[in-house]
Amino acid sequence: MAITISRPCIRINGIEIYGSHGFYPAERKIRQKFIFDVNIALRQIPFSNLTISDTVNYENVFKIIGEVMAQPMVLIEQVAHVVGQKLLDEFDVADEVTIRIYKRPQVGQFIESVSYECTLTAP
Secondary structure, three states: OOOEEOOOEEEEEEEEEEEOOOOOHHHHHOOEEEEEEEEEEEOOEEOOOOOHHHOOOHHHHHHHHHHHHOOOOOOHHHHHHHHHHHHHHHOOOEEEEEEEEEEOOOOOOOOOOEEEEEEEEOO
16 A cells, blocks of 8 residues: 655754845945744645656755845845745745745844744745
């Protein structure tokens, strides 16, 4: 009997990468650390004979995030949406992608971090 895994999810937490994003011009001039948590919900996948094409290649996730982070944007919301859409485009097995981005703001001295989270669903 073939076993099917229902509602599998790949979670990649704590991806640290630097970028020049922010509302204030000074934020876009200096490189700041951003931290990503990425959850990728997969369509049903076969339990036996599982190959990398049946799931998500982490290296491609890192590559996509790096490419997006290389392009300065005004809001982390935009960064999250672009990353999420590119991940859905890259991985046919992805059903839904949740992106959470943290950054230490350049304003508000007593704030540990701010974050934005969004979930994009494949058509």
